[in-house]
Amino acid sequence: MKKNRLLAKWLNNDLSPDELAEFEASPDFEKYQKIKNYTDHLEVDDLDENSMLSDILNQKKVTPRVVPLYKKWMFQIAAVLVLALGITFAFNFFVPQTQKADFGERTTFLLPDNSEVVLNSLSEINYKKWNWDNNRFLKLKGEAYFRVAKGRRFEVQTDLGNVTVLGTRFNVKARKNRFDVVCYEGRVKVNYGDTQILLTHGQSVTFENGKQFNTVVSAPKPEWMDNQIAFYQENIKSLLDEVQRQYNITIELNAKDTTSLFTGKLPTKDLDVALQIISTTYHLEVKKVSNNKIIFDKK
Template identity: 80%
Template sequence: MKKNRLLAKWLNDDLSPDELAAFEASPDFEKYKKIKEYTSHLETDDWDENAMLSNILSQKKSTPKVVPLYKKWAFRAAAIFVLALGITFAMKVFVPQTETADFGQKTTFSLPDNSEVVLNSGSEINYKKWNWSNNRHLELKGEAYFRVAKGRKFEVETHLGKVTVLGTQFNVKTRKNRFDVVCYEGRVKVNYANTQILLTHGQSVRFENGKQIKTTVNSLKPEWMDNQISFYQENIRSLLDEVERQYNIKIELNSKDTISLFTGKLPAKDLNTALQIISTTYHLEAKKVSNNTIIFDEK
């Protein structure tokens, strides 16, 4: 009731300085401010005082009617609340939804059909809830693991290629010019440029710089979900980019060897061990210059 009264007074420009300051500091103020602009047409017409006076005098036995000002406030407040509910509903249903996982974090969420998605660090997904059951389509930047509920065609669009399934479990990864897809259950159709490949349980495919690279699957689910960063024939710069995402740090490399390829695993929750493995493999020395900056120099 107090909130409604303040809203009504604000609509009528009748708030005291203290009340106005408190109302503008409320979390819903910006929403009310925008809605007020759209409801300006709800203003009641100005009264014709002369016509009203003539009407009263012509009806000797009639009693003058007084329209309380609070009714005008209540009408506008109710209209704004109805419009606010409509806008809130539209925002949730029609506006594209975005899920993100910042560097050093992972995000798990469910889609409208209860399909489950786990986003790896530094990744983002965009989708629309509206008509989802008939149009299960989303856009991925980065890497994500999907457990897709059975239903109509399910599509994952990336800047490098598209993955299409019906109901399955799979992992999709896009990093710069590299596109990886692993099928852990069911079947997955992968479209990359003019190439179309059908993957079944335990199969994977990788494209890098326009070329298909042979890969293998050695686990029942992505290693990154168990806090392990898995690499297969990765150059050191790509390796360090992934370490930066997982630990939310910055790494500088001072080395002439950027061609040697790495195949193996690094821990995603033990930075010192990860740095030690990289240093030993590439004959480098790691130096921490701050809490979030590492420099690798040649020994």
């Protein structure tokens, strides 16, 4: 502080002889003297206050840019929409896809390679769009009909067995412990446990409880796509399960002697006819408890 005070008095020539002697003896005096000698030669023009004010007033006024509030909202909404679209695209592309068909319904959809899939009642398919060309497989629960676009290997995986194809039309059904595959066009390779079988046009195979049944079909597509259910050597419990899926009803069976296997067709759009065929085949009496509950009693 004392040093600064001496410097100020020295610049104003207010130092006493003793203070001047003390200040000149300081180590920084030579530096201060050079600065003072230099500034003494500087000349500053007189300040023209009126001219400065005039220059300020004559300057071009710049109107500040004001963004209306509603435009800010629009920008924010647009940003949110872009973000939402990005998230939706990523979700649809990378996250596994699921297609379902509820009771009495069918669901038709296209796979990434434009292969068409039709799901039967109470069925489900899971697959991934990501890298589909190199991983053309899906997981099926229930029954589905496939029209596969021509290309590389295509595989349907179920809990009971797998089906591998290349550009063909076929039907796969995996219900409980029964696995059915029908080839309508091209060739399909069926893997069931340690068994592998190749099916061609018009051939089908069924696996149930360790047994294998091979049949020949003449229909161009599954009967259920024409509102009929086709059965081949089906037990009555599996038969009734399928009827319940198609009509979204509950069926109660009060009969013991029902070991006979059923081969035939049932309609999916006329419940009364379907019930009449079942009751006649197994000699049962039909009782409608309500609109969605049926009881079969032994006659």
